[in-house]
Structure formats: structure tokens, C-alpha cells
Amino acid sequence: MAASPTKTQAPPAPEVERTQRADARRNRERVLAAARGQFAANGLDAQIDDIARAADVGVGTVYRHFPTKEALLEALAADRFIRLAEWAREALEAPDGWEGLCDFLRRSAELGANDRLLSEAMAERDAFQGAQGEKEELMEATAALVERAQATGELRPEIGAQDIAMLMCGLGRATGPGSFDHAMSWERYLAIIIAGLRAPGSSPLPPPPAEPT
């Protein structure tokens, strides 16, 4: 495209991305995909060498795209959080609040049960600072979902978004790949939890400790 003087486009913004060779971009995707697979199956201790091999790429290439294992991890974790947040927002569109919540839980559970990285990333308090923003967005969407489900009176009123996160995290870690009974599907676990979330007249939950906004 000729740089016509009228090209009002291309303002001062230091467009960083564009001068990247095609193969580089392609390899980046490969690495990402391979890493997703390895981390899903083996959790945090998947190995860089394996990822490189799975991506059919040298280790050096992995490191050129992601300066460190941690960075790669965070990129993927952020990815997951974003997807979950999207699902949560979609669920907000559902006609019924309670149904919407359940759908969201179902999708999350399935994802979590098949991706060790997700539940491990969700669990560790300190690590994954890089994906903190995305995580918070997810929590916000979840909170909205929770409130809507409580408005109709179906979801116990004491529940908060934190509770949901905690429960789904437990589900992932108990039923995920490599866990003691991955075959026994996450669906049983989820069904029990959902029943517990809705239960009408049971004794109130112990108070949550100083909910951070």
C-alpha cells in the first residue's frame, strides 16, 4: 500500500508488533499450543524441553518468545481466566439466574477437570502475578452471576464469588488429570456442590473472613 500523504492512519503510537517475520509468528503460536497441552496434562511441572519438542521447535525459540517459563505460564493462565470471564458474562444473558450460574459452573468444571494448569493457577496465592488483572475480571463477572442467582432466591445468600472460586479450584485439583480418580468424572463432584449451593434450609455457613472487596 502506497504511503499516500493523506494516510491519516499510523499516528505516533509506537506500533511494536508489526515487523515480525512470518515464521516467527507461526512458531509463537505453535509454542503456545504445545505449552497449553503440556501444562494441561502435567501442571506447573511440565518441562520446557518437552514443550519445545511438542512444538517441533528448539528450546531457544521458546525462550525467544517467552523470556522465562513463568512468563509462558502467565500468558496461558491469563488466557484461561479471560475465557472463563467470557463464559461468566455469557451466562449473565441466560433467562434464569440460577440456570445461568449452573451453566457457568458446568463449563468451568469441565475445563478445570481437563487442565491442571487452570486449577493450580487459581490456587496459588502468590504466583501468577502477571495474570492478576484477568483473574480479577473473572472474579467480578462471577460476583455478578452470584448476585443474580441470589436475587431469584435459588442460591444461598451467604455465598460469594470467592466461594465459587474456591469450590471450583478444589474440584479441578481433585478430579483433574493425574488425580486420584480422574475417571470418576467431575460431574459427580459438581452435582454435589451445586446441591450444596442451593440447599434451602440448612444451617448457615460460617462467616467469611474479611472479604476483600
Next chain:
Amino acid sequence: MAASPTKTQAPPAPEVERTQRADARRNRERVLAAARGQFAANGLDAQIDDIARAADVGVGTVYRHFPTKEALLEALAADRFIRLAEWAREALEAPDGWEGLCDFLRRSAELGANDRLLSEAMAERDAFQGAQGEKEELMEATAALVERAQATGELRPEIGAQDIAMLMCGLGRATGPGSFDHAMSWERYLAIIIAGLRAPGSSPLPPPPAEPT
């Protein structure tokens, strides 16, 4: 190696235990205690050096008593399983079946929430072969507890001992030390689960996949 004919090699009963120096026995206990603490706090990746230091003992001493990290781990895991099994049997004495189960769950949850090793040991399917027997004993006791609680009609009939294990494992891993919200006590999580286990008229659970005897 010469099979010396006179070397009758001690009588058949290889009484291993008794000729052990007093300090050796004492140190063994120290190591065990220190290891318990370290593993509880840091899970499987607690380090031998730290355990030795905490026990105020040299690394060599740790290895003289336990040939390998794995061995130490298994000794401790077995320990935990045994204690849980005892608790389960105690709970069988409770006047009410459902109450007994809940008491057991409460004690297990508290232990699990404060001991990363426990839930990690419970989860890993392959590892910890050494503690397999103890684990099975626990599962049996749990099964008895479950049946009794179902007899009175309070516990949902589809629940099995495996479900309990899975749930408690998730609880431990979601609320344990180092997890994303250890402060948010395990009690909330447990309350939700208990509600879910009892829930009367909710939709039936998806079927368990080929329960191993």
C-alpha cells in the same frame, strides 16, 4: 561372596528393632516430627535439607533412618491414613449415623486443611504405593460410615466412600496452607459440601464409573 557354612546368620526371627542406640531412636523421632511439619507446610516439595535443619540433625542422619525422601513421605502418609481410619471407626460409635459422618468429615477437613501432605498424598494416584494398605483401610472404614449414614436416610444414597475421599481431597487442596485463600476457612467449604451430601430431593448424581471393589 563366600557363603560361609558356619555363618548361620542369626535365628529365623530377624528381630530388627531392639539393638538400637538411644540417641538413634531419639533422632528418628525428631526427624519424623520435623518432616511432618515441613511437609504439612510445604507439601511434597519440602526439602530434605530443611527437614534436617529443623530436626537439628545432619542430612546423613535423615538418610540413615529413611533411605529416601519417598520413604519418609510414605511413612508420614501412612501415619495420616491410619489416624483418619481411627477417627472413622470412632465415628461409627456415634449414636446417630449422620452425625457420626459429619463429625468425621469435620475432623478430616481440619486435618486436611492444615496438612498439605495429606491431600496431596490422597490425590496422586500412582505415588505413595507404600501407604496403599493404610489408605485402603481408611476407605473401608469410610465406606462403613457412609452406609450407616445412608441407612437412616439422611445421606444421599448414591454417595460412595470414593466420593467422600474426592471431596475431602478437593477441600484440602483448595483451602490448605499456601492455597489461594487459606484464611477463608475450610469450614465454609465443608458446610457447602455437607449440605450437598444431604440434600434431599435434588437430581440424582451422574453414575460412578466402574467402582473398583
Next chain:
DNA sequence: CACTATACGGAACTCAGGTTCCGATTGCGT
């Protein structure tokens, strides 16, 4: 009190897994 088998401490070794480096390749503007 002397003697020896038992136990101890901790430096040194080994190995695994993350990270770096650099010569060989290869996309792409001219």
C-alpha cells in the same frame, strides 16, 4: 576406663531441568 560397633554431620557428588549463547538458516526488502 578402654574398646568397638553404631550413629553422626556435612562436604562433595550426581542428576535433572531452566536458561544462555552462538554459529547456521532463512524471510524479505531492494
Next chain:
DNA sequence: ACGCAATCGGAACCTGAGTTCCGTATAGTG
């Protein structure tokens, strides 16, 4: 087609954690 800079591959390097080894210290015994 040419040439340079962006990329690549993967051997080499570094660090951390489990394990081994051996000279020294000590409980227990005659």
C-alpha cells in the same frame, strides 16, 4: 538474485535438590 537482519536449533552452562561417603564422636559393654 543479493545481502542483511531476524530467527532458529540445540549444545553447553548453571543452579538447586536428592543422595552418598567417610572421618569423627559416642552409647553401651566388660
